[in-house]
Amino acid sequence: MLSIIATLCRWLDHPEQRRLRREFALWVQRVLLRRKPFAERSILQGEEIQDLEEVQQMLAERMNEWEKEWEQRGLKKGRQEGRQEGRLEGEAHMLARMLERRFGPLNDQQLERIRSADEQTLWAWSDRVFHADSIDEVLDSQS
Template sequence: MSHDQNFKNLILDYPRQALDFFAAGDPIEHLAEAEILPVRQEQLKERLGDRFRELDVPLLVQWPDGRREALLFVLEEESDPRRFSIHRLAHYCLDLGELLETDRVVPVVIFLRGRSPRYELIQGSDHQTYLSFRYLACELSAIAYERYRESDNIVARLNLPSMRYAPQDKIDAYAHAVRGLATLEEDPEKQLKYIDFIDIYAVLDDNERARYERDYPEESEIMSTFAERFIQQGWERGKQEGALEGRQAGRQEGRREGRREGRQEGEAAMLSRLLQLKFGELPPQVLTRIGAADVETLLVWSERVLITESLERIFDEND
């Protein structure tokens, strides 16, 4: 699973909220008045060369009135703290600062699990320090979820399942993440996108899912609505594709067949996407089975994605 890509999407979709939350250790004054621009990594590859310095999202924060100098934020997600290199991060920030002609660079590292091994890099002799480098560390698993349980920052709410909580509070963290998504995001496409994000990092088993549906019926209904909307969108896309194919064929039978095939392809594509988001790369036999299934069967399997944590159970003919 690409955690880097998940967090890159999150930061690019909600840059202001991401900086407010992930860079809380260095609060930015008048951030609401600033313009935030992502620095495209494609522009940096030739200069930096080494693929290991391609971090998630450099964000340039500029104030249109010109009264404040621009700030460059470099945000990196690190799933395994053992892989983190403070030397690599320092090198990247120096290169990036030189490229953009600024010394106002704020490195931010988001640790998904565990603690960061090293916060500071100091180079020098017995008598002098010639380089002193530090970064902001956002250790999600060390943050008490109660701090952000009712937050109006959507980035914080979406990350509740990755924060610290007692075992009995896991369902509550999940429910408040879902509620935050429903209340803070109005765009249906982003709602569908980030219900997947919540599910990926909550990892509820079947028993926890049942408890959630029992104890949080309102939030459970929200999830059902998201799922129904996703299925409906897939059906509409399939119908449109089928209708187009039928018109091109110029025959009534062609239109009917096109609609059937178009809907099947739309449902199959939707199910494959859901499964890949939840379980990663799919085995060839699963893709073959999806491609051969009818629309009704695909709808049943799509609904099961939201209520089971086992890939095999989704296709269980006895359920």
């Protein structure tokens, strides 16, 4: 958007095009900047934009703030996903340990099924460990 506005500023650089520059600025303010994500970030703060150069300057100032905000959101999301993934790995490891203690060593296919299972499946299998007579009975999807 910044490059488009910069191009418009260059194209409409002549004094006789001042009114057209203002109309473009108002259009950007009333149409584009009222949409997400701009509207959510109160870019206008109650101001009325008078010229395209104001739009360009305002957007340029806000871009760095938005970039930092998006980076923080990404880091937060990454930490949440990492915790979820770590918890799932821990649950899979615990189930494998319980199965080995009860029934003996697991084969590669059984270990892979456990590692690739979702949380709900791991919980269901964990519940079966105490009542099943074999590893296959625990990992049976029909039970």
